[in-house]
Amino acid sequence: MTMTATAQAEAPAGRFPRAENRCRVVSNDPVNAEYRLLLVEAPATGLTAYAGQFFHLLCPTTHTDQPFLRRPMSIYRIDRENRRLGFLYKVTGKGTRALMTLGPGDELNATGPLGVGFDLPAGTQHVAMVARGVGLATLAPLARFAAERGARVTAILSARAPDLLMSRDELEAAGAGVIEVNDLDGTSKPEDVADRLREIHAEVPIDFMATCGSNRLLGLTRGLCAEWGIPGQVAVEAFMGCGLGMCFACVVPVRDAEGKEEMKRVCYDGPVFSVNEVTTW
Ligand SMILES: Cc1cc2nc3c(=O)[nH]c(=O)nc-3n(C[C@H](O)[C@H](O)[C@H](O)COP(=O)(O)OP(=O)(O)OC[C@H]3O[C@@H](n4cnc5c(N)ncnc54)[C@H](O)[C@@H]3O)c2cc1C
Structure with a gap:
């Protein structure tokens, strides 16, 4: 996928200005029976995220859950003025259950921003x-x-x-x-x-x-x-290991313009793809 000037205007030079961002939790409240909104204060690197990218979140260890791998989470809100990021997440297993225990003032370690986000063509009406x-x-x-x-x-x-x-x-x-x-x-x-x-x-x-x-x-x-x-x-979503393109845990089959199939990494080549490339969400 080629990046237009429009999409890249949000991102700094270089494809992956990724970093381990030590964020401070502002709030972590339910929005309905299934989802919660986690708002954090983030350092400058985190705030370079653009639509479609994700962060790999280090979920805390709790009495009941020891999530080993980080968990991928799309960026939901990018509030550069107030230096805040938001994640909207569904509590599904031990990682997100542990995330749920974070409260105001706690630290959230978030690697990112990661991946290739949406590439909105210039002049879209x-x-x-x-x-x-x-x-x-x-x-x-x-x-x-x-x-x-x-x-x-x-x-x-x-x-x-x-x-x-x-x-x-x-x-x-x-x-x-x-x-x-x-x-x-x-x-x-x-x-x-x-x-x-x-x-x-x-x-x-x-x-x-x-x-x-x-x-x-x-x-x-x-x-x-x-x-x-x-x-x-x-x-696209896929189970991820490293989130950095090294482990190939998240590969999915994609088709090129001639219909030839190849494997691509959701974390590094995506998570955003053309609708003609991927076969499943
Ligand atoms: C690029 C990306 C962005 C994502 N953004 C969001 C987001 O904004 N909000 C959100 O709520 N979730 C998002 N997810 C999914 C989220 O990462 C998983 O729900 C989370 O990792 C589950 O971790 P867990 O330890 O709580 O659950 P686990 O115990 O690991 O799994 C619990 C259940 O969730 C399913 N599951 C786990 N990981 C995934 C996955 N990657 N895709 C599909 N099903 C999965 C499992 O099959 C299982 O049934 C995203 C995933 C990716 C790859």
């Missing part, structure tokens, strides 16, 4: 993003980045149930128009979401799409990008 679950965390800073550069942003947020939807405020504050869909009332069916996007596209043409959080949404995004002849990108 209308970004449509479709996200589900953890994807909401990953796409939020892209909405802000795009809106700050004058692009219209339409965000479709999908969840199992209405009470699991989140990030509406974050996205609206970033200037995005937000549409919520869920499985309970049946509005999240990919064919219905695609029709809604077609209506929006007919009014104000969409020229870039981004997705994260679901294979069905990846398929939908790939299909609409092909239909409209526009670029689309997806932030």
Whole structure:
């Protein structure tokens, strides 16, 4: 993937200005039954993060959990003015359970920023993003980045149930128009979401799409990008070891333009790829 001047404007010279950032926890509060928002004060290196990149978090050792490896977490909020970073995380196992125990004043050791984030083409007029679950965390800073550069942003947020939807405020504050869909009332069916996007596209043409959080949404995004002849990108997740490109634990199969398959590292070559490259989210 080539980086445009637009995306790189957020990042300093060099591809990976990574560092071990010793951050100070500001707050770590639940946002719903599954997710928590961890806000930390970060040193200058951490604040160079841009949308789609991630940090590898050293989770604390607790009475019950000794998470050995770091855990990857997308950057959800980059607040350079107040020198803060935000992570929106779901408590799933011992690493995130241990993260949950961090309180104000505690230290969080976060390696990063890591990986290749979103590459918003210069001159993009209308970004449509479709996200589900953890994807909401990953796409939020892209909405802000795009809106700050004058692009219209339409965000479709999908969840199992209405009470699991989140990030509406974050996205609206970033200037995005937000549409919520869920499985309970049946509005999240990919064919219905695609029709809604077609209506929006007919009014104000969409020229870039981004997705994260679901294979069905990846398929939908790939299909609409092909239909409209526009670029689309997806932030991918994989189990990680080092997070630095050395251990190859997180390789996924990707296809090049000729359809030839090769393996790429999510942590180093991604986590953001073209929707045409990857087969699964
Ligand atoms: C680049 C990247 C960005 C991510 N960003 C976020 C984020 O912003 N917010 C968030 O909540 N999570 C995010 N994740 C997923 C997060 O890293 C895992 O949920 C976390 O590592 C789980 O650790 P654990 O010790 O709590 O759970 P574990 O005990 O390791 O696992 C608990 C459960 O989670 C599943 N799981 C663990 N790791 C992953 C993974 N990488 N992908 C899919 N399923 C996994 C396991 O199958 C298991 O069922 C991201 C992952 C990657 C690779």
